[in-house]
Structures are given as C-alpha cells and as structure tokens.
Amino acid sequence: MGTLADLGGAAGLLGWDRETLMPPAGAEARAVQMGTLAALHHRELVREDAGEALAALAGDAALDADMAAAVRLATRARDRAVRVPEELVRELSVASSRSVSAWAEARAADDFAAFAGPLGRVLVLKRREAEAIGVGDEPYDALLDEFEPGARAADLEPVFAGLRVRLAPLVAEAAARPVRTLPERDWDLEGQMTLAREVSEMVGFDMRAGVITRSVHPFTGSPHRGDVRFTTRLESHTPISGLSAVMHEVGHALYEQGFPAEADRTPVHDAPSLGAHESQSRFYENQVGRSPAFWERIEPTLRRIFPEAMSGVDAALLHDAAQVVQPSLIRVEADEVTYNLHIALRFGLELAMMRGDLTVADLPGAFADGMEDMLGIRPPTTALGAMQDIHWADGLFGYFPTYTLGNLYAAQLAEAADAELGGIDRAIAQGEFAAILGFMRERVHSHGARMPTADLMRAATGRELGPDALIAHLERSYLGR
Amino acid sequence: MGTLADLGGAAGLLGWDRETLMPPAGAEARAVQMGTLAALHHRELVREDAGEALAALAGDAALDADMAAAVRLATRARDRAVRVPEELVRELSVASSRSVSAWAEARAADDFAAFAGPLGRVLVLKRREAEAIGVGDEPYDALLDEFEPGARAADLEPVFAGLRVRLAPLVAEAAARPVRTLPERDWDLEGQMTLAREVSEMVGFDMRAGVITRSVHPFTGSPHRGDVRFTTRLESHTPISGLSAVMHEVGHALYEQGFPAEADRTPVHDAPSLGAHESQSRFYENQVGRSPAFWERIEPTLRRIFPEAMSGVDAALLHDAAQVVQPSLIRVEADEVTYNLHIALRFGLELAMMRGDLTVADLPGAFADGMEDMLGIRPPTTALGAMQDIHWADGLFGYFPTYTLGNLYAAQLAEAADAELGGIDRAIAQGEFAAILGFMRERVHSHGARMPTADLMRAATGRELGPDALIAHLERSYLGR
Numbered sequence: 001m002g003t004l005a006d007l008g009g010a011a012g013l014l015g016w017d018r019e020t021l022m023p024p025a026g027a028e029a030r031a032v033q034m035g036t037l038a039a040l041h042h043r044e045l046v047r048e049d050a051g052e053a054l055a056a057l058a059g060d061a062a063l064d065a066d067m068a069a070a071v072r073l074a075t076r077a078r079d080r081a082v083r084v085p086e087e088l089v090r091e092l093s094v095a096s097s098r099s100v101s102a103w104a105e106a107r108a109a110d111d112f113a114a115f116a117g118p119l120g121r122v123l124v125l126k127r128r129e130a131e132a133i134g135v136g137d138e139p140y141d142a143l144l145d146e147f148e149p150g151a152r153a154a155d156l157e158p159v160f161a162g163l164r165v166r167l168a169p170l171v172a173e174a175a176a177r178p179v180r181t182l183p184e185r186d187w188d189l190e191g192q193m194t195l196a197r198e199v200s201e202m203v204g205f206d207m208r209a210g211v212i213t214r215s216v217h218p219f220t221g222s223p224h225r226g227d228v229r230f231t232t233r234l235e236s237h238t239p240i241s242g243l244s245a246v247m248h249e250v251g252h253a254l255y256e257q258g259f260p261a262e263a264d265r266t267p268v269h270d271a272p273s274l275g276a277h278e279s280q281s282r283f284y285e286n287q288v289g290r291s292p293a294f295w296e297r298i299e300p301t302l303r304r305i306f307p308e309a310m311s312g313v314d315a316a317l318l319h320d321a322a323q324v325v326q327p328s329l330i331r332v333e334a335d336e337v338t339y340n341l342h343i344a345l346r347f348g349l350e351l352a353m354m355r356g357d358l359t360v361a362d363l364p365g366a367f368a369d370g371m372e373d374m375l376g377i378r379p380p381t382t383a384l385g386a387m388q389d390i391h392w393a394d395g396l397f398g399y400f401p402t403y404t405l406g407n408l409y410a411a412q413l414a415e416a417a418d419a420e421l422g423g424i425d426r427a428i429a430q431g432e433f434a435a436i437l438g439f440m441r442e443r444v445h446s447h448g449a450r451m452p453t454a455d456l457m458r459a460a461t462g463r464e465l466g467p468d469a470l471i472a473h474l475e476r477s478y479l480g481r
Numbered sequence: 482m483g484t485l486a487d488l489g490g491a492a493g494l495l496g497w498d499r500e501t502l503m504p505p506a507g508a509e510a511r512a513v514q515m516g517t518l519a520a521l522h523h524r525e526l527v528r529e530d531a532g533e534a535l536a537a538l539a540g541d542a543a544l545d546a547d548m549a550a551a552v553r554l555a556t557r558a559r560d561r562a563v564r565v566p567e568e569l570v571r572e573l574s575v576a577s578s579r580s581v582s583a584w585a586e587a588r589a590a591d592d593f594a595a596f597a598g599p600l601g602r603v604l605v606l607k608r609r610e611a612e613a614i615g616v617g618d619e620p621y622d623a624l625l626d627e628f629e630p631g632a633r634a635a636d637l638e639p640v641f642a643g644l645r646v647r648l649a650p651l652v653a654e655a656a657a658r659p660v661r662t663l664p665e666r667d668w669d670l671e672g673q674m675t676l677a678r679e680v681s682e683m684v685g686f687d688m689r690a691g692v693i694t695r696s697v698h699p700f701t702g703s704p705h706r707g708d709v710r711f712t713t714r715l716e717s718h719t720p721i722s723g724l725s726a727v728m729h730e731v732g733h734a735l736y737e738q739g740f741p742a743e744a745d746r747t748p749v750h751d752a753p754s755l756g757a758h759e760s761q762s763r764f765y766e767n768q769v770g771r772s773p774a775f776w777e778r779i780e781p782t783l784r785r786i787f788p789e790a791m792s793g794v795d796a797a798l799l800h801d802a803a804q805v806v807q808p809s810l811i812r813v814e815a816d817e818v819t820y821n822l823h824i825a826l827r828f829g830l831e832l833a834m835m836r837g838d839l840t841v842a843d844l845p846g847a848f849a850d851g852m853e854d855m856l857g858i859r860p861p862t863t864a865l866g867a868m869q870d871i872h873w874a875d876g877l878f879g880y881f882p883t884y885t886l887g888n889l890y891a892a893q894l895a896e897a898a899d900a901e902l903g904g905i906d907r908a909i910a911q912g913e914f915a916a917i918l919g920f921m922r923e924r925v926h927s928h929g930a931r932m933p934t935a936d937l938m939r940a941a942t943g944r945e946l947g948p949d950a951l952i953a954h955l956e957r958s959y960l961g962r
Contacts, residue, residue, distance in 0.1 A: 007517065029704065032746070036488065039484075
C-alpha cells in the first residue's frame with residue numbers, strides 16, 4: 001500500500017509540474033515517465049502475493065478499523081485491476097489517445113464525422129471493460145463505480161429527473177433579473193495572486209503545506225497531504241473569475257490537507273469518491289464564496305490590494321456581478337444555476353450510449369435537442385455542442401455525474417453547517433472560517449475514504465441525497481426567497 | 482533500461498522540486514517517495530531475468546555500438562548493485578542519515594566529538610561496501626569508481642601532487658596583486674533573473690527544453706534531455722556571484738541538453754562520470770565566463786538591464802572584481818586559483834582515512850595542518866575546517882576529486898577549442914557561442930556515456946590528464962603570462 005501511495009504521489013507531482021512548469025520539449029518524455037509509473041503501480045497492485053496477503057487480511061479480526069478499511073479499499077482496487085485483461089487495458093489506452101487527438105482536430109474543424117469513428121471505438125472498448133469489471137446492474141454502473149464507488153445509474157436517474165424539473169422554472173426566473181456588471185478596470189495580476197494567497201489563508205489553507213500558482217485551467221494536484229497544490233486562472237479585466245477559481249480549488253485543497261494523517265500511505269488517506277471531493281470545492285466556491293457576507297468580508301482586502309480598480313465598486317456590486325444567470329452553451333463557463341442542467345444532459349446521453357439506446361452518429365443531434373429542451377438554446381455547431389468536452393473522447397464515461405453530486409452534497413453540507421454554526425452567513429460575516437473548516441474537518445475530511453460517500457454524507461448531513469437543499473440555496477441566493 | 486531511466490527521471494523531478502518549490506510540510510513524505518523510487522530502481526536493476534538478459538546480450542555480435550555500450554553500462558551498474566548485500570545498503574542508509582543529522586548539529590555547535598562516532602560508523606560501512614564491490618586495487622578505488630568510472634587513486638595521487646607543487650607559488654603571486662572591487666550598488670534581483678536567462682540563451686541554452694529558477698544553492702537537475710533545469714543564486718550587492726553560478730550551471734545544462742537523442746532511455750544517455758560533467762560546468766564558468774572578452778560581450782546587456790548600477794562600471798572592472806584571489810577557509814566560496822588546493826587537501830585526507838592511515842579522531846588536526854600547509858591559513862574551528870562540507874557525513878568518499886578532474890579537463894578542452902576555433906577569446910569577442918557549443922557537442926556531449934571519461938577526453942583533447950593546461954590558464958588569466 002505504501003509503495004502504491006508513493007507511486008501515486010510521485011505521479012501527482014509529475015502531473016502538476018507538467019501543467020505548470022515543464023518546458024514544451026519535455027512533454028514526450030514526461031508522458032513516457034508517467035506511463036512507466038502507472039505500469040509499475042499496476043504491476044504492484046496485481047501481484048499474486050498482494051492478492052494473497054489481502055485475502056488473508058480480509059478475515060483478520062485483529063485489524064483495527066482503519067486497516068480493515070484500507071484492506072477493503074485495496075482489495076476493491078485490485079479486483080477491478082485484475083478483472084480487466086492486459087490486452088484490453090492496452091487497447092483502451094491506444095484508442096483513447098487516438099480519440100483525444102481526433103477530438104482536438106475534429107473540434108477545431110467542427111467535423112464530427114472525423115471523430116465519430118475513434119469515439120465509437122472507445123465506446124465499444126469501455127463497454128467491454130465494464131462487462132469485465134462486472135460491478136452493478138448494467139455496464140454503466142461499473143464505469144460510474146470507478147469515480148463514485150457504490151453509485152448506480154438507477155439511483156441517479158430520479159435525482160437528475162427531479163433536479164431538472166425544479167431547475168427549469170428557476171433558471172427562467174433568475175435569468176430575467178436585471179444584470180449588474182463591474183466597470184471596465186484593470187485588475188493587476190500580481191495583486192490577484194496576492195489576493196489568492198490571502199483569501200486561501202483566510203479560509204484555512206496552510207501555506208506551509210501548500211503551493212498556489214497560476215495556470216490556464218485551474219486544478220488541484222497533490223503529491224501528499226503535506227504538499228497540496230492548486231492553481232488559479234487570472235484575468236486582468238475582472239477579479240471574479242480568478243477568485244471563484246481560488247474558492248473552488250481551495251475547497252479541494254483544504255480537503256486534501258485534512259486527510260487523516262494516521263492513515264498515511266494507505267488508500268484510506270483519500271476521498272471516498274470524486275463526488276465527495278467535489279462537494280468540498282463546490283461548498284467553498286458556491287456556499288461560502290457566493291454569499292453576500294463573503295464579499296463584505298473581503299471588500300477591505302480588495303480595496304487595499306486594488307485601490308484604483310475598486311474606486312466606486314462595493315461588495316454588493318461585486319456580489320451581483322458574480323451572480324449573473326444566463327443560459328449558455330459552454331459547461332465550464334456556465335453559472336451556478338444552469339450548470340447542473342449541462343450535467344443532466346450529459347448524464348442522460350452517456351447512459352443512453354452505454355445502454356445502446358443512442359448511437360454515436362445520433363449524438364450531435366441528441367445533444368442539440370437536449371440543450372434546446374433544457375436551456376432553450378441550440379448549439380449552432382457540434383464543436384459548441386457534443387464535442388465541447390474532452391471526457392467522452394478520453395473514455396471518461398460515468399465521470400460527469402460526480403460534478404452534480406458534488407453540488408448536491410455541498411448544499412446539504414451547508415444546511416448542516418448552518419444548523420451547527422448558528423448560520424453560515426453569520427460565521428462568514430464574523431470571519432469564523434476556522435469554525436467552518438472545523439465542521440468540514442470533523443464531518444468529512446478526517447474520515448478519509450473509510451466510508452462510502454453515501455454513508456459519509458448521510459452521517460454528516462442527516463439526509464439522503466436529493467435536490468432540496470440545492471434548490472433552496474439557489475432560490476435564496478438568486479430569487480431572494 | 483527504459484524503466485530505470487524513467488524512474489531516474491521521475492526522481493530527478495522530485496529532487497528538483499524539493500529544492501525549489503516543495504513546502505516544508507511536504508519534506509517527510511517526499512523523502513519516503515524518493516526512497517520508494519530508489520527501491521524500485523534497485524529492484525528492477527537486480528532482477529534475475531535482467532542479469533540473464535544482459536549476460537545473453539553481452540555476447541551478441543548483432544548489437545549496434547550504442548546498444549553494446551548500453552549493455553556494458555547496465556551490466557556495470559547491475560554488478561555493483563548485486564554485490565552489495567541488501568543489509569549493508571540499509572545499514573549505510575540509516576548510518577548516513579544519522580551522520581548527516583549529527584553533522585548539522587555538531588557543525589552548528591563546533592563540537593566534533595558529537596560527530597566523530599556517526600562518521601566513524603559511516604567510514605566502517607563504506608569500507609565494507611568498497612570491499613564488497615571489489616573494483617580497483619584498494620577500497621578507495623571502488624568508491625571513486627562510482628563517481629568516476631575507471632579512475633584509480635594511484636593514478637590521481639601524482640596528478641594532485643603535481644598540481645599542488647605548481648599551484649603554491651601561483652597562489653602567492655596572484656594573491657599579492659592589487660584588488661579592485663565594485664562600488665556599492667543595488668543590483669535588482671528581477672534584473673539578475675533576466676540577465677541569467679539572456680546569458681544562458683546567448684551561450685546556447687534552449688529555453689524550450691529548459692527551466693531556470695532561483696535557489697539558495699545553485700544546482701542542475703533534469704528529468705530529461707528535453708527538460709533541463711538549473712537554478713542560480715542571487716545577491717543584490719553584486720551580479721558577479723549570480724552570473725558565475727549561471728555560467729557554471731549552464732555548462733552542466735548544455736551538456737544534458739546535448740545528450741544523444743538516439744540513446745534515449747538507456748545508460749548511454751548520460752555523462753560517463755561526474756568529472757566529465759564538471760568539465761562542462763567549469764569550462765563555461767572559468768574558461769568562457771572569466772575571460773575579458775566575455776565581460777566585454779555582455780557589458781551592453783548589463784548596462785541595459787542595470788542602467789543605474791552600471792554607471793561608472795565597465796567590463797574591465799567587472800572582470801577584475803570577479804578575479805580576486807585570496808586564500809580562504811571555505812571551499813564553496815574559494816576563487817578559481819585556490820580552489821583545487823581545497824580539493825587536494827580533501828582527496829589526501831579521505832584516501833588516508835580509507836587506507837587506515839588516518840583515524841576519525843585525528844581528522845580535525847590533520848585538516849587544519851593541511852590547510853595551513855597548503856594555503857597558509859589555519860581554520861580557527863573544526864566547523865570552519867573538517868566539518869565544513871556535507872560529503873563525508875553523507876558517505877560520499879571518492880566524490881571530491883571529480884571537482885578537480887572537471888577543472889583539469891575543462892582547461893584541456895579549452896586548449897583544444899582554442900586551436901579548433903582560432904582562439905576562444907576571439908570567438909567570445911565575436912559572439913560565436915554557437916561555434917563553441919558546436920565544438921563541445923561534437924567532442925563531448927553527443928558521445929553520452931559511450932566511452933569512459935579518460936578515453937573521451939583523450940579523443941577530445943589529444944592529451945593525457947595533467948595539470949599543464951590548467952596551470953597555463955591560471956598563469957595567463959591571473960598573472961598575465
């Protein structure tokens with residue numbers, strides 16, 4: 001387990017560096033190095049003696065709870081790994097590499113026909129992989145289970161259906177509100193990095209165990225709990241884009257800094273799922289970072305760092321400018337209210353593809369129809385429609401739903417924190433970020449991957465997964481209800 | 482071989498990051514991760530089937546020259562690795578960790594007694610390791626051979642003796658010259674980083690395949706030929722210290738960018754020894770970077786970047802201020818003329834310790850006596866004497882001589898380049914850095930580790946290793962002869 005954790009940590013650093021510092025001529029060798037680390041990881045995981053040791057330990061009543069959980073998680077990972085034939089692993093790796101290249105070219109040329117073949121090949125292989133893994137009630141479940149252990153398509157379908165029905169009128173009402181925007185100003189990029197660090201430390205990020213830098217696409221990637229790194233994007237015409245990236249990534253980062261130290265170098269020293277991880281980023285981005293109290297709290301900091309750009313700008317204007325709702329084509333640029341409809345659309349489509357109810361050839365039309373149906377706008381090109389995301393090209397079926405699971409859990413956690421702390425908004429207004437982080441440390445972070453996400457969240461919030469908390473948050477934030 | 486190269490590249494990045502970006506809380510996990518990569522490297526190297534494959538390939542007449550060299554180098558590395566019992570590897574690792582910790586504390590307290598025990602333990606184990614490896618005519622040879630394959634103590638002794646005899650009068654004469662120093666000015670640190678990049682690119686460093694940053698102790702560490710990284714030190718009161726660090730490290734870096742691409746992921750894709758590597762850093766630092774023509778060449782750049790600090794300063798003053806000779810206590814701060822006496826002293830002492838002619842208890846006195854004898858100054862404390870370097874604490878016996886080998890080879894290479902290019906100074910004055918780099922690419926870099934260093938340098942310079950070229954360079958540079 002220690003070797004696997006160390007290889008994972010080393011790969012984490014290689015990946016981080018690739019996106020932040022690596023010079024262009026290093027790309028090819030880096031890909032090979034990361035491939036070698038992945039191959040060694042796989043080889044360690046599937047070793048015969050590892051399987052025997054895990055089998056022996058699984059029945060060992062003397063194990064403490066943490067080690068029992070570690071054995072369970074390691075066994076799960078090993079079972080998945082050994083069930084997929086090496087030949088299929090290689091075929092999938094080649095097919096998805098080709099498919100990603102084809103996707104990049106096809107998207108640039110808006111030529112779906114050039115992408116359909118490679119994507120179809122990936123789809124066939126992913127279905128074969130799902131059947132080999134054999135988890136859940138249908139092929140999609142086995143893929144979903146990689147990112148969200150224990151989740152099943154049949155359970156998610158009513159959640160997304162309910163969310164969709166309740167979001168539709170909310171979007172219409174919120175989009176009709178008057179829009180306020182910031183005046184044209186220059187927000188110094190070095191000042192924005194200072195802001196990123198100060199805000200991150202304010203909410204509890206430990207700079208002694210972390211690094212913050214800049215990249216085009218913000219992300220968090222950590223070699224270890226003691227070395228948690230995230231990036232932010234910076235745009236000189238607004239501080240809002242960078243700040244919301246910081247609040248999103250710092251949510252991920254605080255989670256990783258809070259993994260249980262006593263479970264170091266075991267699979268317990270992790271989040272139980274991507275949905276759980278995303279619950280933390282969405283909590284800080286949307287539940288904390290979008291509240292009026294948050295903008296009031298950081299207004300003096302903004303005024304100190306950007307005395308000129310802030311002239312005539314106050315917390316209320318910043319808040320309103322960050323809350324514009326507008327149905328739009330691109331998921332990664334979508335506002336908080338429309339965002340989950342983008343996910344609902346993708347979940348429905350990838351599930352239909354995996355079930356054989358939707359062919360690759362019919363995907364662009366189905367995507368456009370779904371977009372029009374849900375958001376009232378129709379992508380004028382496939383590049384702006386079914387080809388906008390890299391996920392399917394890369395074989396990541398079952399990944400999209402975790403974004404919305406994160407949003408749902410974040411809202412439910414916020415309700416629980418609200419009750420526990422006597423009001424989150426009050427706590428933010430009074431700068432009690434340590435109390436907010438303490439709540440998350442106790443209810444989520446310190447548990448690592450011991451429990452499946454559904455159990456962890458049930459214990460943390462006292463609720464089953466559902467749309468109520470998110471809808472209530474959106475109605476309160478955007479419609480003043 | 483590919484797996485070993487990739488693990489080495491990954492470890493290279495982890496080490497680089499540790500010195501440049503890693504937050505303090507990441508240190509412990511990083512050490513463990515690097516230990517795991519080293520253990521996997523060792524395990525791959527000593528695999529039975531690897532030994533069988535290498536043995537079979539060693540007799541394969543169909544191998545091309547590069548692959549035959551790769552097999553020879555891999556076999557050499559494997560033979561060394563399998564001869565040292567795992568128990569001894571572990572004991573050495575523990576003992577040198579303890580010894581380094583004890584050294585740091587003992588040096589701070591100037592308490593050699595607290596360091597003598599741990600150092601003695603390392604010495605015993607290193608002798609045992611040397612005997613297990615069994616290369617050369619005496620234990621020291623086996624250790625030296627790790628850093629400088631093929632080198633033997635008995636061959637180096639007369640080289641150092643000759644050097645010592647000829648350096649002594651040179652030091653006395655050079656130190657008696659009048660000293661010129663820069664006026665007190667502030668040399669902007671960002672400007673110095675710009676200078677570092679411009680000078681590096683001027684001499685041929687490819688920024689598309691490289692990174693330059695800042696650290697306390699300058700070093701070069703590369704994940705790959707396509708991703709070569711070095712750091713410089715920056716001091717605001719002078720540009721000379723940073724610039725000489727840049728010229729030193731860029732010499733290492735140009736070498737790595739020039740490793741033979743066709744030998745990628747084999748042991749040929751490397752330098753044949755530390756001495757060979759150091760020949761490149763010393764060539765650029767001392768043979769190029771200390772010439773009057775170099776300072777004249779970069780004077781306009783300095784004036785553009787530092788218009789204020791450069792007022793009243795010209796190339797001649799910069800050159801003279803960089804050429805001050807003064808016997809001093811600390812090796813890493815020594816000037817070019819006295820430097821090799823520091824190494825001669827250490828070579829003699831470590832050889833005597835390994836031969837059993839000098840006990841650890843007698844080391845501080847012997848160090849002080851040797852210093853006084855060679856440089857005419859006596860360290861007032863052991864912290865400033867025998868405890869100033871980390872090398873012995875860390876078990877690095879046989880490492881020091883490679884610094885002087887680098888200086889000797891650098892001077893011999895400069896003589897050869899002088900003949901080939903119609904004068905190095907002329908080439909520098911006319912900005913023909915591509916021609917200088919082309920010479921090194923052809924004679925040194927492109928050969929990788931195919932030949933032992935002695936053969937490589939004999940072919941490159943037409944000379945046997947000796948002090949003549951270095952002495953001539955120093956006499957010309959410092960005494961105008």
